Amino acid sequence: MTVASAAVGSVHARQIFDSRGRPTIEVDVTTTSGVVGRASVPSGASTGTHEAWELRDGGDAYAGLGVSNAVANVNGEIASALRGFDVLDQRGVDTVLVALDGTQNLRRLGANAVLGVSLAVSRAAAQSNDVPLYQWLGELGGGTNPSLPMPMVNILSGGLHAGRGMDVQDFLAVPASATTIDEALTMVGLIRSAAAQVMAERGLTTLLADEGGLSPGLDSSEAALELMVASFERAGLSPGVDAVIAIDVAAHSLWDQQRGEYNLAREGRRLGTPEMIEMVCSWVDDFPVVSIEDALDEEDWEGWKSLTARLGDRINLIGDDFFTTNPIRLQRGVDELAANGVLVKVNQNGTLTGTLDVVAAARAAQYVPVVSARSGETEDSFISDLAVATGAGQIKVGSVRCSDRLSKYNQLVRIAENGSLPFARMDAYPRFASVRASA
């Protein structure tokens, strides 16, 4: 049953703490009938320049990272503007929020303030209708087929998530032969444990990185890829068949703007764009790699185009800092044949409606979407419902450690419980069959 309307009674924000112990914002939207929708906002470390603006206080308190101004913007201006507004009209709410801010990147009120409200409104709407969040988000997204996403799960971390212990930021496992979300999580749990075991045997440190992955501090990407394969085998899984590899290079954090080259400091090498592309191609030739994110810098458009021409029919090439969940950048990518997939991060965009529109645009252009968390997270599992609702087919929320990560996986388990939704399996990897054949 759909209720006709549900009016915003009050909007209240507070400062809470994220998985790195840094301040972030949580918002409660309460309807006049007393329904409360709550949401909190994540935060990245390896951020793209074109992300919506995260408003921080600066100054001495909380090392400058306080969000009291964002909280005040919610409790003042935004609460006044939305009082009495229908929470079922998500697009209307988000239009009001964006107009009230008045800037291109939500710099005035803060994308963290705006997003917290936007997400909380949708939760209040779902609850007012007495339907699960994913179902309500599906109605807002319109016409998509919901499914449980295949997870890509962080096993080894480097870059800004692990004290630059490795140049490349993430090596992830995709449990390719899993037929249910439960099986997928079981398999990646085994891989994560096997990796720790192999690393301990090799005398490598098994320190935890920001997303719950391991931080071996290896001095080459090939060594990390070999360790991934060894971990699959130790877990009793066949590399290239049962489990495959995804990589997030996060190349923006390697880019040396002044010298116009990529600085692989840990490897002790500096590479131009053509050499970066050669390196990435060699990974795909030598290892069962099915997806690479941000292989090149966010402004290296020519590089992205050549890389896509080289690898676009073999693997998924995902733009994270490259697209920043921004419809204009995604459209340019589509027009110029750069990348073939897009990472979807709600706080890069700033509103729920804006995010749903990016997923719809990606789908229309046959770009695969990957719904993603940030390295700084809270216990909020909103993106799990978002990934299911949009039928994105893929989700990336970190390792199978730490409750900020498990809250997302466990929400998928809960959603799967009634048995009515299909598991996406490898559907989002249209090129997987050929990779498997050559593995």
Ligand code: PGA
């Ligand atoms: P971030 O990392 O949240 O630190 O940006 C996640 C990613 O790069 O995908």
Ligand code: ZN
């Ligand atoms: Zn990334």
